[in-house]
Amino acid sequence: MKHIDIRGWFNHESFYDMMVGRFSSGLFVELGCWLGRSSGYLGTKIKESGKDIVLDCIDDWSLKFYSKFGLEYSTPDEEKLSPVGIFKSNMDELGVKVNAIQMDVREAVKLYKDKSIDFLMIDLAPDDYSLTKEVIDLWTPKVRGVIAGKDYLEKFPTLRQAVDESFKGIKTEKGVWWFETNKS
C-alpha cells in the first residue's frame, strides 16, 4: 500500500518533504487527518529520513463529519471499522508509527506545552472562518517552529482572511500557507 491508495484530500507532498528536510528531530502535529492520506505520506517520509521526529495525528474522526463528505467503505473489512479504526489500519499497512489522538482539536491543544511543537499542520474545515481563527489563536503559542495550513485559495476567502488577520509575512505555495514563528 502507498499513501495515494488512501482516500482523502492531499496534494502537498513537496511541502511535507521540505518540512522533514528542515528539522533534524522534534515534534510534528497534524490537525485533520481523515483516513490518513496526508499522515501516511508524512509518516513515511519521517521513517525514510531516519530522523527522531514524533508525529501526532489529531482528529475527532466524527461520523457526523464523514456523512457530510460521504464515507464509503471500499472493502468489507473497512465496514467493520470506525473511521479512526480505518486510519489506524492504514497506518499499520504503511508501516508507519504515528500517535492517533481522537479529540476535538480545541480540546487537544491542552495536551501541549507552549513552544513545544516544531511543525504544526492545519487541515480542518476551509470554509469555517471561526474554527480556523480559533484554532490558529489556540495553537500558535504551542509552536516554536513552523505553523502551516492548507487551502489558502481564492475559493476559500474566509480561510485566507483568518490567516491574514493572524500573521504578517506568510509564505504560500500551491494553496499551502506557512509562517515561521521563531522569526517573529
Ligand SMILES: C[S@@+](CC[C@H](N)C(=O)[O-])C[C@H]1O[C@@H](n2cnc3c(N)ncnc32)[C@H](O)[C@@H]1O
Ligand atoms: C479535509 S479532512 C482532512 C484530510 C486529510 N488530511 C487527508 O489527507 O485526507 C478534515 C478533517 O478534519 C477533521 N475535523 C474537522 N473539525 C475538527 C475538529 N474541530 N476537531 C477535530 N477534527 C476535526 C475531520 O474529522 C476531518 O477528518
